[in-house]
Amino acid sequence: MxxxxxxxxxxxxxxxxxxxxxxxxxxxxxxxxxxxxxxxxxxxxxxxxxxxxxxxxxxxxxxxxxxxxxxxxxxxxxxxFCLGDTGAMFGHSPEPVARALAAQATRGLTVMLPSEDGVWVARELARRFGLPVWQFALSASDANRFAIRWARALTGHRQILIFNGCYHGTVDDVFVDLVDGKANTRNSLLGQVVDITQTTRSVEFNDLAALESALADGQVACLLAEPVMTNIGMVLPDPGFWDAAQALCRRYGTLLLIDETHTISSGPGGYTQAHGLQPDLLVLGKPVAGGLPCAVYGFSADTAARAEAAKRQAPPGHSGIGTTLTANLLAMAAMRANLAEVMTxxxxxxxxxxxxxxxxxxxxxxxxxxxxxxxxxxxxxxxxxxxxxxxxxxxxxxxxxxxxxxxxxxxxxxxxxxxxxxxxxxxxxxxxxxxxxxxxxxxxxxxxxxxxxxx
Missing domain, CATH: 3.90.1150.10 (Aspartate Aminotransferase, domain 1)
Known part of the structure; x- marks a missing residue:
């Protein structure tokens, strides 16, 4: 019972x-x-x-x-009190965002070229989160997917590490559960044809010994994590957990990728700024544009330099990162209004x-x-x-x-x-x-x- x-x-x-x-x-x-x-x-x-x-x-x-x-x-x-499961965390159709969307709708929706709004938004994200360089996506799922690809590209490692019970959107790599201590592809996953346990490792949140064991061979490109687990019910970090976890990532050459899509509830700069985390990569989705589909992901200075070098050194062609509608004019206008006047x-x-x-x-x-x-x-x-x-x-x-x-x-x-x-x-x-x-x-x-x- x-x-x-x-x-x-x-x-x-x-x-x-x-x-x-x-x-x-x-x-x-x-x-x-x-x-x-x-x-x-x-x-x-x-x-x-x-x-x-x-x-x-x-x-x-x-x-x-x-x-x-x-x-x-x-x-x-x-x-x-659901608020679109965080997508409308700052209320439905905030007035500043609605005004910005109405104004931008007559001035172009998407052109696959940058605008002034993108410059303003990137500067504001850098101020809030402490990561100096940013890119955009249409959802946190895509942002996490792209950030994982960057991490693998610039480290040369195939493995990623997640915490058991996590959810980071529809990213194939994360649908792994621990069953009797062993990684298994999640039973509910439809249409999966590749054994993702070959490239994804999973440990329990708050288990520093297991975390170090998973990182110790130096083959993990990134640890992808919410700083507080929120998608399986809320799981708070033990005191000192993130200080120790960050040190382990640095010791074994693993990039720390923090997903703040839900933990942006912690403050204007998310849990990262509220608690002094120093991630190499950071993702924020759903609420950043006031409910309009949009997401962002940021890079530390060193990670950005390595990522740019990896792209320049790669053969010409599609990187597998980004979509045609990414950073469209409508989303950028909404994000600027939301960050400036709503997420205060x-x-x-x-x-x-x-x-x-x-x-x-x-x-x-x-x-x-x-x-x-x-x-x-x-x-x-x-x-x-x-x-x-x-x-x-x-x-x-x-x-x-x-x-x-x-x-x-x-x-x-x-x-x-x-x-x-x-x-x-x-x-x-x-x-x-x-x-x-x-x-x-x-x-x-x-x-x-x-x-x-x-x-």
Missing amino acids: KTEYRTLDPARLAAVLERERARYVQSNSRSSALAQQASAHLMFGVPLHWMSDWSMPFPLHVDQAKGAHVTDVDGHTYVD DAAYAHMFGLAEQLALGLGQVIERHNLPWCVTRIGARTEFQFTPTPPRNGTQADAILDAALEKNIHLYLLNRGLLITPFHNMMLVCPSTTPADVDRLVSAFASFVEEVVRP
Whole structure:
């Protein structure tokens, strides 16, 4: 029996889920009709199969999204704590970004040539993150893919290293899990024909001995990592872990590639600046252009020099890095507006205060009902986890996931006008979120708990 079911009543959970499913069906006739129409021409009934992974009996169809709110086609408005799983971390359609997009739309969308916006954005990224040289992509998946290619090109090594349970987008190299201590291609991966365990190594997060063992032969081009694991539930680094990990990378000639796509919640310069990391390469995706598809990746001065030398010394032809729409004019205009006017110090201060309020409120509910759960937070990102103490690695984080319980909670909240991320229990606040929004989420969470705890 999972720990939480010693506290929660399975019969009550089942009754609540049945009631909430019926309530959703009754309240969302327009979404239901669109779902039926979509089934004829959209695989799984949605434009992207992940959109069917929510807790609803059928997909919720959106009419519009603005600030911290989403309105569906049935006219219901929700306070959004999912925020596009970080893509809209600074709110839906921020005014400065919307203005920049409207202005740029009449002046060209893509020309495969640089613009003044690109110069401004690169200079601002260098100021924020401390890496002096930058390149662009359309998604964090692409940015990670390109950064790995650069790392292999300039080190001459084929191997990369990841932490067990990680997610870095749709990069083939990262779909490796540890099973009984051995690397295995992830079972869920479709269409994989190359044995990626031949070039990808995996160790547990926070395990310095395993990390050194994986690096010791000097054959690893890069360690690709989130500074805090966020895609399997939040896993915080042990005190001193990153200082020691960085030293090991330097000792064995491995480049450190930090993926800040989610941990940008830590501050304007991400976890890297907030905690003094010194990566060789850094990726930031989803939220950097205010929700428009865009990503960036930066190089330390030495890494950039080596990368430029590798490209110049290579035979002419396609490098396998970049796409035609990379750094298009629309994305660059959006990114400049977002960095200049939306991702500000003041916005982060506001979000940190609300995230602290949220974490405190959730923690009080958990304590009041003696639930064996905990609350974890980094900056504007908060999560409640089904364990009394936060997990230390991906294996522990995976063991506490409970999809059935998560979907029950998420649907309960959604029927009360509150959206949180559809996998595990991650919540974000944005500059448009209010203290009243946070209170409303905490109150609904408390109501759910009160309905399902054992009498």
